Amino acid sequence: MTTIGFETHNHRDCIDKGVQAADAFCKDAGLRLTPTRRRVLEILLEQHRAMGAYEILDILRDEGLGSQPPVAYRALEFLVQNGFAHRIERLNAFIACAHPGQDHAPAFLICRSCDSVAEAPSEAKKGRLGKAARTAGFHIESTFVEAIGLCPKCNDEVA
């Protein structure tokens, strides 16, 4: 729930950290953080919000890194698969992971007014859902949890 706002310097750090973490992880795992993949991760970290694939593609196009949808979707697929970004189903959009490196099953708080998104911990698999699945013989591989509502800022504006 931390807002980046105008803290430019810290934000620069957080972008660098995110990219470096991805770099290290990829080197370790024998994955290739190619220019386009790296740039898409940077974009997501810079913007610090959920972005549509086409919005990202527009930026890539301006920078000469690709102009067709698959370029963006492939980079995003890579980032999501390796935990550097998450897909927000409700928004058909993507966001940089707030806790790169950690193995986690995130939940998201999505503001219906300003579309801001916060990453929160989730334990869907462990709770009542996991129990229901086990009873039913359903084998859960992954979960996603998204909550819609009002962020603190938009909440105040209404009140």
Next chain:
Amino acid sequence: MTTIGFETHNHRDCIDKGVQAADAFCKDAGLRLTPTRRRVLEILLEQHRAMGAYEILDILRDEGLGSQPPVAYRALEFLVQNGFAHRIERLNAFIACAHPGQDHAPAFLICRSCDSVAEAPSEAKKGRLGKAARTAGFHIESTFVEAIGLCPKCNDEVA
């Protein structure tokens, strides 16, 4: 996780019950279960699976109930808003509610192999996520929880 299969008679009952429940609820709440809305609910109950809006629209078109996308989307919006159906974000699809009338925040078990969907109880709002939201000052209005994995049937086939 119950399968409807060939139990035609019981299934007929379950469709009727679903429609009747919606009927009663609408009468009570001053809502209008118009022919198209009623028919879309019937279709979802009959098929007992997640269906895309365009798939539903095809049926409506054959029956002379409408031919353009908004017809289907409006009916679905009505059904979802009033709890007679749920939207499955992961599949961009819709399914009849398995527990009409009851106030509930459902979770879904989605088979990645056969796309079957089961409705399960969820308590996302009450668990760790709710706590995190409260701490952050985020006001949750609704949640959705979807688990991807293998249903019992597909699990067996793999094994």
Next chain:
DNA sequence: TTGATAACTGTTATGGTATAACATATCAAT
């Protein structure tokens, strides 16, 4: 180095999902 293999990129084409906007019709209550 070279050749084989796997991974990645570029591009075209297409398919699937969803909604804005506006005109018309119907309903429900006075």
Next chain:
DNA sequence: ATTGATATGTTATACCATAACAGTTATCAA
């Protein structure tokens, strides 16, 4: 009967996503 709210019909368009195939680059073993 009139009015205001709700629902429908329709056109047009926007947005989201991927299949398929050709070409390129990285990696590694021989």
